[in-house]
Amino acid sequence: MLTESGMRQTSHKIDPFGPRNIYNSKTIGNLTKEDKDRILEVMDPWYLTPKQCARLSGVNLMDIYTNKYVDLGAKNNSAVTRMAEICAIIYEECLPLPPSPFSEFLVGRTSGMDKLDVSFTIDGNKGDGKSYSSLSIGERFGMDMAAINGGSPFDYFSLDNCALLEDTEAITRIMQRAKKRQFILLDDAQVAVGNRDFAQQKNKNFNRILSICRTMRWVICLNTQLSSHIDLGIRDLTDFKLNIFKPNHDRGFNLLKIFSSDVKIKFNKKSFHEKRLSFYDKKFDIWCAYHPDIFAPYKGMAEKYDVLRDEAAQRIISETADEEAEMANPVGKREKEWEETKKKYIPIIRKTIAEDGKVVIRSIVRRTGLHPDRVYRLLGEITYADTKEKEAKAT
Amino acid sequence: MVAFSSKKGFEPSTDLSEASPNRMFTYFLFHRWDVFLDAMMKPDEVNVDASIASLLSTCTDKKRRREFYDSYLALKDELKGKGGDQAISAAILTSGDFFAYVAEACEFTEKSYGGFC
Numbered sequence: 001m002l003t004e005s006g007m008r009q010t011s012h013k014i015d016p017f018g019p020r021n022i023y024n025s026k027t028i029g030n031l032t033k034e035d036k037d038r039i040l041e042v043m044d045p046w047y048l049t050p051k052q053c054a055r056l057s058g059v060n061l062m063d064i065y066t067n068k069y070v071d072l073g074a075k076n077n078s079a080v081t082r083m084a085e086i087c088a089i090i091y092e093e094c095l096p097l098p099p100s101p102f103s104e105f106l107v108g109r110t111s112g113m114d115k116l117d118v119s120f121t122i123d124g125n126k127g128d129g130k131s132y133s134s135l136s137i138g139e140r141f142g143m144d145m146a147a148i149n150g151g152s153p154f155d156y157f158s159l160d161n162c163a164l165l166e167d168t169e170a171i172t173r174i175m176q177r178a179k180k181r182q183f184i185l186l187d188d189a190q191v192a193v194g195n196r197d198f199a200q201q202k203n204k205n206f207n208r209i210l211s212i213c214r215t216m217r218w219v220i221c222l223n224t225q226l227s228s229h230i231d232l233g234i235r236d237l238t239d240f241k242l243n244i245f246k247p248n249h250d251r252g253f254n255l256l257k258i259f260s261s262d263v264k265i266k267f268n269k270k271s272f273h274e275k276r277l278s279f280y281d282k283k284f285d286i287w288c289a290y291h292p293d294i295f296a297p298y299k300g301m302a303e304k305y306d307v308l309r310d311e312a313a314q315r316i317i318s319e320t321a322d323e324e325a326e327m328a329n330p331v332g333k334r335e336k337e338w339e340e341t342k343k344k345y346i347p348i349i350r351k352t353i354a355e356d357g358k359v360v361i362r363s364i365v366r367r368t369g370l371h372p373d374r375v376y377r378l379l380g381e382i383t384y385a386d387t388k389e390k391e392a393k394a395t
Numbered sequence: 396m397v398a399f400s401s402k403k404g405f406e407p408s409t410d411l412s413e414a415s416p417n418r419m420f421t422y423f424l425f426h427r428w429d430v431f432l433d434a435m436m437k438p439d440e441v442n443v444d445a446s447i448a449s450l451l452s453t454c455t456d457k458k459r460r461r462e463f464y465d466s467y468l469a470l471k472d473e474l475k476g477k478g479g480d481q482a483i484s485a486a487i488l489t490s491g492d493f494f495a496y497v498a499e500a501c502e503f504t505e506k507s508y509g510g511f512c
Contacts, residue, residue, distance in 0.1 A: 068510075069508050069509065069510050070508060070509035070510070071506070071508060072506070072507040072508060072509050073506065073507065074504050074505070074506065074507065075504075075505040075506060075507035076507075079507035079509075083509040086509070097511065098511055099511075100510070100511045100512055101510050101511075102510060102511075102512050103512065133512070136512060137512050140512060256512060279510065282506075282508040283508065284508050284509065284510045285507045285508060285509065286507070286509040286510075287509065287510050287511065287512050288509065288510070288511050288512060289512040290511075290512075
C-alpha cells in the first residue's frame with residue numbers, strides 16, 4: 001500500500017480471509033474495475049518489496065487472470081519460487097482468485113454429457129496439509145459447481161461428505177447418504193481401505209462401489225500419507241495422484257503436483273505412466289491449493305473439521321485400546337459368549353427336565369447339541385439360580 | 396546414443412539411424428552451425444554469403460528462411476563503415492537469431508506452468 005508521499009508502507013496488513021471475488025472461466029471476462037485496479041496497484045514496483053519483485057522476475061499478474069494459468073518461464077527451481085511468490089501475493093494482498101482449471105475439469109467431468117466420475121489420491125507427509133488441501137479442492141469444486149450448474153455450494157460439498165478416520169462401513173453409509181455430483185472426502189483412507197487389508201471383504205466392497213457407481217458422478221478424494229498404503233485394486237482405479245510438493249502453511253497455501261495415472265497393459269505386463277495434467281495445451285507442473293477459509297461460504301469449516309478429526313482420533317485410540325486389551329486377555333468376549341449360551345439353552349434344559357421328570361444328561365445333550373461338560377455347567381447355573389430364588393422367597 | 400563432438404562431428408561408431416527424427420535434425424543443425432562457425436574463422440577461404448545461405452537453408456519454414464537472409468543483408472548494410480568485416484559480423488549475428496528461432500521452434504527450453512486448484 002502506498003502512502004501519500006508515494007512511498008511503500010512497510011507495515012501494511014491486509015486480512016487474507018477478507019472479502020475477495022472468486023472467478024471462474026465464465027465470470028473472468030467480467031473482472032470488476034476494483035479488482036483490476038487492485039491488481040495493477042499490487043503490480044506497481046513501488047508496492048512490492050525488492051525481494052518479491054526479484055522473485056516475480058517479470059511475471060504479469062494480470063496475465064494470470066486472463067490466461068487462467070501462470071507462465072513460469074523456463075522449467076527450473078526458480079519456477080517453483082516464482083509460483084510460490086505469486087500465490088503468496090494473491091493470498092496476502094487479498095487479490096481475487098483466478099479461475100481454477102482443475103476444479104472446472106472436475107465440474108465438467110461430473111456434470112458433462114458422459115456419465116463419468118473422478119477419483120484421486122492426495123499423499124504427503126504428516127502435517128503437510130493434505131486435509132486442508134483436499135478441503136480447499138472440495139470447497140472450490142462446490143463453488144464452481146454452484147456457479148456453473150446452480151444451487152448452493154453446500155449442495156455439492158459439506159462436512160457431511162467428509163469421512164474422518166472412518167471404517168468401510170461408515171464410508172459406505174456416507175456414500176449411501178450422498179447425492180449425485182458431490183465431492184466425497186475420505187481422510188486417512190488407509191484406515192478403511194488399507195493395503196494390509198488386501199482381499200478382505202470390506203476392500204472388495206469398496207472396490208465395487210468405486211468401479212460400478214460412476215453413474216453417481218462423485219468426486220472421490222482419498223487422503224493418505226503414502227498412496228501405496230491404499231489397496232492396490234482401489235489405487236489402480238483412481239484417475240489422478242496429487243502430491244503435496246511444498247507446504248507453505250505460514251503463507252496460506254500448499255504447492256501440489258498432479259499426475260494423471262495411466263495404466264497400460266502391453267504383452268501381459270502392466271506399466272504405469274504418470275503424466276502432468278495439461279490444460280489449454282500447456283503442461284502444468286505446479287498447482288496451488290489455498291487455505292480452506294479463503295472461500296467465504298465455507299469460512300470456519302476447517303475449524304469444525306479439526307474438532308471432528310480430534311474426536312475421530314480419540315475414538316480410534318479408544319477402540320484400538322479396547323481391542324488391544326481384549327486381545328491380551330479375551331475375558332469380555334468369553335463372558336459375552338457364555339451369557340448368550342445361558343440365555344439360549346437354559347430354557348431348553350428346564351423344559352427337557354420337566355418333560356423327563358428328572359435330569360437326564362444324554363437327553364439334554366441330544367436336545368441342545370452341547371458338550372456334556374457345558375451341560376453340567378449350565379445345570380450348576382440353574383441350581384444356583386433356583387437356590388437364590390428360594391432364599392429370596394424365604395426371606 | 397548419438398555422440399557428437401565439435402572437433403570430430405558425429406562419431407562413426409554410433410548408430411544415427413536409431414535416433415528420433417527430431418533428435419537427428421537437432422544434431423544435424425548443431426553440426427551445420429559448427430561447420431559455419433569454423434568457416435567464419437577463415438574468411439579469406441570461404442564465401443560468407445554462401446555460408447550463411449547454406450546454414451539458413453536448413454530452416455524448414457520457407458518464409459522465415461527468406462526473412463533471415465533479408466535481415467542478414469540489411470544488417471550487412473547497416474554495419475558498413477563501422478569497422479571490421481561487416482559480412483562476417485552480420486552472418487554471425489543472423490546465425491544467432493536463427494538459432495534463437497530454432498531453440499523456440501524445437502522447444503529446447505521446456506517451459507513451466509502453474510495453476511490454481
